[in-house]
Structure formats: structure tokens, C-alpha cells
Amino acid sequence: MRRIAVLNSKGGCGKTTIATSLASAFANHGYATALLDFDPQGSALRWLSVRGENRAPIHAVAAHRRTGFNETRAFALRVPAGTERVVIDAPAGVNGAQLREILRGVDTVLIPVLPSPIDIHAVSRFIQDLLLEGKVRQQGIRLGVVANRVKENTRVYQALEKFLATLQLPFITQLRDTQNYVHASERGMGIHEMWDSRVGKDKAQWATLLDWVDTDAPALQHHA
Numbered sequence: 001m002r003r004i005a006v007l008n009s010k011g012g013c014g015k016t017t018i019a020t021s022l023a024s025a026f027a028n029h030g031y032a033t034a035l036l037d038f039d040p041q042g043s044a045l046r047w048l049s050v051r052g053e054n055r056a057p058i059h060a061v062a063a064h065r066r067t068g069f070n071e072t073r074a075f076a077l078r079v080p081a082g083t084e085r086v087v088i089d090a091p092a093g094v095n096g097a098q099l100r101e102i103l104r105g106v107d108t109v110l111i112p113v114l115p116s117p118i119d120i121h122a123v124s125r126f127i128q129d130l131l132l133e134g135k136v137r138q139q140g141i142r143l144g145v146v147a148n149r150v151k152e153n154t155r156v157y158q159a160l161e162k163f164l165a166t167l168q169l170p171f172i173t174q175l176r177d178t179q180n181y182v183h184a185s186e187r188g189m190g191i192h193e194m195w196d197s198r199v200g201k202d203k204a205q206w207a208t209l210l211d212w213v214d215t216d217a218p219a220l221q222h223h224a
Helices: 015-028 043-049 096-103 117-132 155-167 180-185 197-213
Strands: 002-006 033-037 057-061 085-089 106-114 141-149 172-177
Touching: 002 015, 015 033, 015 043, 015 057, 015 085, 015 106, 015 141, 015 180, 015 197, 033 043, 043 057, 106 117, 106 197, 117 141, 117 155, 141 155, 141 197, 155 172, 172 197, 180 197
Parallel strands: 002 085, 002 106, 033 057, 033 085, 106 141, 141 172
Antiparallel strands: none
């Protein structure tokens, strides 16, 4: 089982879009996939609720809800036996005990960041929290940064590129600013499940991300 968390303390950076697209990609490649929604807004679960039954199945876990009487937290977060990929959609403002809970057993953390001065400052502080409080390197967790909602050839994106180069963390890919993600989300789909020719560039950007996430699992493209 691989566990991938999509994390950033700042809201509005596209965590849910990336988490749902990642889960749908795994499911469509034949992996038994679970999606854990730690965000009290429940956006990932709403996405799953409109996902058609003809789509590749994804198991939902309402990780944000409080545990019931005589129910342990571990029991509430359980996934079905045989689950191969777990994608975690984390809430904004995550820190302290909740951050440590989310990171427990995680193999990979993806950090989406928007090209804006506010987001660049926020993600810098959050990465420090991951390294110090989350102790991700001591746990052997891989960190990677994804530039999200990018408009190339703008000054603010060039500033983001310069900032990411200073982090000494993998800058995996950039995802462009497009309504394709909105259209996919409205139907409970991932970007990989859309067949419009206009999503070709988006799928190419995602191929880099998927290759990085599963670097030692080369069968990702052919898993049955």
C-alpha cells in the first residue's frame, strides 16, 4: 500500500483537485484506491458523491468526522483489505497533532502552491513545519512541490520558479490554469477521465507527476 498526502496549510491552493485527480488516475490504472477526506468542508466526498457508477471505483473515508462512541480513531480511518493506493486530502491550517496523524504511514507528500506572493510566503513556512514538526525526513517521507493554476510567461510565475529553486525539494511539475479541472470536478471525474482533445496538455503535465509518485512502480502505466 502506498499513501500519498496532498498538503498545504493555506486554503485555496487546489489540494482537493489534485487529490481527486490523483485518486482517479490510480483507480483507472486498476489500483484498489481509497480517498481520505480530512477537510471538514468534505469537498472530496462531494466529488465522489457525483461520480458515476460506471467510473473506476474509489473507496471513500470521511476522515474529518468525529469518531463515534466506542469507536477508535484507527478504526474510523481504516481502508478495505487489499487497498493499494491511499490518497489523503488534508485540510487548510493543518498542524500539530493533526499533521502528525495525517503523516502517519505516509510515503509521499505533494505540496501544491499557487504563483502568488502570499502563497509563496505561506508555503515556505509550511515546509519548515513539515521538516521540523512533522519530521518528514526522519520518517523517510518524500516531499515534492507542484505549481498549480499556472499561467506561464508571467512575472509572478517567474518569481515562483525562482523560489522553488531555493527549496532543495523536487519541483515535480506545473499544472496550468484551465477550466478543464472545473468541468471534470462537476462530474465527479479526474482530468484523466476526460476525452476532449483540449485536455491533452493537462494529461501530459500529469504524466510527469504520476511518474514521480510511483518512481519505483514502473507498472503504473500498465497495471491491470
